[in-house]
Amino acid sequence: MRSVTEQGALDEFLATAELAGTDFTAEKTNNVKIIHTDQRNPYLLSAAEERVVLGKQKEHKSRLTVPRRPQWDASTTPEELGRLEREGFLQWRKGLAELQETQDLLMTPFERNLEVWRQLWRVIERSDLVIQIVDARNPLMFRSEDLEAYVKDVDPKKENLLLINKADMMTYTQRKAWANYLKGAGIAYRFFSAQLAKEMLEAQGSEGEEDEEEEGAGPSGSGAPLKQGESNEDNENDPDEEGAEQEEDGEADTRILTVDELEGMLLSYAPEDAGPEHKFQVGLVGYPNVGKSSTINALLGAHKVSVSATPGKTKHFQTIHYSDKIILCDCPGLVFPNFANTKAELVVNGVLPIDQLREYSGPGTLVATRIPRAFIEAIYGIQIRTRPLEEGGTGIPTGDELLSAYARHRGFMTQGLGQPDRSRAARYVLKDYVSGKLLYVTPPPDIEDAQEFNRELYDVAHLPAKRQAAAAAALEELSIDADDTASTLSDMLPLPRGAKSERLDKAFFKPGQGSAGHLSRPFNYKYSQQGVAEMEGKQLSGRKLKTMVALEKGIDPKDVQLASGKKHFKGGNKGRGKNRGNKADDED
Numbered sequence: 051m052r053s054v055t056e057q058g059a060l061d062e063f064l065a066t067a068e069l070a071g072t073d074f075t076a077e078k079t080n081n082v083k084i085i086h087t088d089q090r091n092p093y094l095l096s097a098a099e100e101r102v103v104l105g106k107q108k109e110h111k112s113r114l115t116v117p118r119r120p121q122w123d124a125s126t127t128p129e130e131l132g133r134l135e136r137e138g139f140l141q142w143r144k145g146l147a148e149l150q151e152t153q154d155l156l157m158t159p160f161e162r163n164l165e166v167w168r169q170l171w172r173v174i175e176r177s178d179l180v181i182q183i184v185d186a187r188n189p190l191m192f193r194s195e196d197l198e199a200y201v202k203d204v205d206p207k208k209e210n211l212l213l214i215n216k217a218d219m220m221t222y223t224q225r226k227a228w229a230n231y232l233k234g235a236g237i238a239y240r241f242f243s244a245q246l247a248k249e250m251l252e253a254q255g256s257e258g259e260e261d262e263e264e265e266g267a268g269p270s271g272s273g274a275p276l277k278q279g280e281s282n283e284d285n286e287n288d289p290d291e292e293g294a295e296q297e298e299d300g301e302a303d304t305r306i307l308t309v310d311e312l313e314g315m316l317l318s319y320a321p322e323d324a325g326p327e328h329k330f331q332v333g334l335v336g337y338p339n340v341g342k343s344s345t346i347n348a349l350l351g352a353h354k355v356s357v358s359a360t361p362g363k364t365k366h367f368q369t370i371h372y373s374d375k376i377i378l379c380d381c382p383g384l385v386f387p388n389f390a391n392t393k394a395e396l397v398v399n400g401v402l403p404i405d406q407l408r409e410y411s412g413p414g415t416l417v418a419t420r421i422p423r424a425f426i427e428a429i430y431g432i433q434i435r436t437r438p439l440e441e442g443g444t445g446i447p448t449g450d451e452l453l454s455a456y457a458r459h460r461g462f463m464t465q466g467l468g469q470p471d472r473s474r475a476a477r478y479v480l481k482d483y484v485s486g487k488l489l490y491v492t493p494p495p496d497i498e499d500a501q502e503f504n505r506e507l508y509d510v511a512h513l514p515a516k517r518q519a520a521a522a523a524a525l526e527e528l529s530i531d532a533d534d535t536a537s538t539l540s541d542m543l544p545l546p547r548g549a550k551s552e553r554l555d556k557a558f559f560k561p562g563q564g565s566a567g568h569l570s571r572p573f574n575y576k577y578s579q580q581g582v583a584e585m586e587g588k589q590l591s592g593r594k595l596k597t598m599v600a601l602e603k604g605i606d607p608k609d610v611q612l613a614s615g616k617k618h619f620k621g622g623n624k625g626r627g628k629n630r631g632n633k634a635d636d637e638d
């Protein structure tokens with residue numbers, strides 16, 4: 051079974067005709083309208099345009115339905131039911147096509163394969179609790195309101211829950227803001243992170259106790275490459291204030307559930323008499339890639355049950371006998387009908403596949419406007435040339451400017467004319483955005499200032515280790531000392547633009563600095579004692595920073611002199627930067 055989300059006009063026509071099981075000409079003239087989605091402006095909307103679109107979306111929200119399974123009873127034959135299902139499904143598709151066309155509204159490339167919806171129907175019918183898993187970076191985009199209504203239609207006793215996965219990508223403040231909004235809107239939700247849960251299980255599995263290794267005990271100066279997000283142990287940062295803040299309000303609202311808590315929560319929904327004879331059934335539904343498989347694997351991992359699950363391959367729902375009391379029903383990932391402002395938005399939300407992308411400047415611009423320029427420059431070690439203000443530039447790079455800089459840096463050139471290959475660059479940059487390496491969290495509808503909402507995400511501590519070291523090495527090389535304004539890594543962002551910073555830029559972006567290298571997750575996560583998970587930046591410790599600086603400069607770690615404060619460091623050593631690795635740098 052194949053998921054069908056984007057169909058050309060002809061395919062759409064043929065599928066409609068097939069569903070209708072009737073004669074082509076009649077369908078063609080009466081029912082099938084060709085939708086020219088490609089003619090829509092693929093770029094971004096102005097603020098005024100966006101307001102209009104949002105207004106229109108609000109007005110027609112009630113038409114964003116999921117298809118219902120037709121009524122049936124014991125007397126309905128399978129053939130008859132099949133026919134009713136096809137007819138109902140056809141009507142549903144026609145309704146949405148008409149909505150798109152007459153209102154000129156852009157929609158998600160919702161699932162068009164009846165077989166996939168049949169799986170969903172079955173999951174809903176048998177589940178006592180239906181969990182919609184959504185991506186924390188844009189919870190509402192991934193939520194289908196009508197699905198919740200449908201669940202209640204099927205049986206009012208069934209429960210709905212929104213599980214906000216990947217919550218590790220949100221700061222505490224962001225979770226709090228979302229929690230306020232969701233509570234206000236009366237939506238049952240919980241925060242979860244399959245990734246965190248997995249890390250915790252792995253840590254528990256590899257060794258009973260951790261956190262013991264500190265200070266002198268580490269493999270000193272081994273120079274082994276650091277992978278971001280890999281180990282939390284030597285994170286000698288100041289104890290996070292957020293943890294304390296959380297303790298104070300000590301509430302469940304913003305808590306990222308551990309796997310045990312998630313299991314406990316499932317059980318809390320189960321009726322008293324649930325048991326081997328009468329198990330409580332939990333359905334898991336959601337868009338592709340929201341982390342359904344990861345969530346199930348985390349649950350199973352905690353339970354020491356092993357199944358072979360292939361992420362992204364789930365096409366038929368599976369039932370997993372999780373415990374004496376609980377059965378999990380895993381539905382294939384499917385795209386629900388929802389509104390979208392632009393195609394660019396669908397791309398960066400991971401709904402449209404990046405590899406087949408033709409128009410990349412819209413999504414590129416979305417990335418360039420959402421993530422501060424200084425942070426993008428620092429994370430990739432690139433300098434983005436923007437149009438000067440006198441010539442009408444805004445200081446914020448366009449998608450093309452960002453992609454050109456990235457392409458030039460990586461040596462991606464088009465054949466023939468030798469222009470920067472922006473299309474190739476786009477694939478990398480957009481994938482980094484989708485995976486959360488370039489992180490942006492959509493604020494809840496009641497918060498307007500998205501930049502402010504995300505501000506905490508863009509400091510030096512959120513750079514990958516290698517880039518932090520490059521920054522440190524650049525500062526050190528220039529003998530910028532602790533008294534200068536840019537003396538700490540944290541002070542470096544945004545990179546000041548001026549005489550001194552030009553020199554700094556030259557050192558920081560010097561040829562051979564390489565790209566972000568193994569830029570995995572630029573965040574560090576940990577569960578505090580209460581089991582509350584927290585995200586924090588990972589600023590390198592003094593020892594690690596020294597090692598990294600030495601690596602950057604090709605000198606002995608002993609010769610690196612950092613100032614006493616962990617975050618401060620002084621110049622003094624004039625070791626020359628050594629060009630390592632990345633030959634593809636052609637900034638000049």
Ligand SMILES: Nc1nc2c(ncn2[C@@H]2O[C@H](COP(=O)(O)OP(=O)(O)OP(=O)(O)O)[C@@H](O)[C@H]2O)c(=O)[nH]1
Pocket residue numbers: 215216217218219242243244245246336337338339340341342343344345360361362363364382383384486
């Ligand atoms: N940071 C972070 N990434 C996650 C989390 N959960 C899943 N991911 C990542 O998201 C991607 C998709 O996860 P999957 O579990 O395969 O998603 P899925 O919803 O099962 O996908 P389908 O099988 O296509 O329905 C993977 O790259 C995961 O590593 C999380 O809690 N945090």
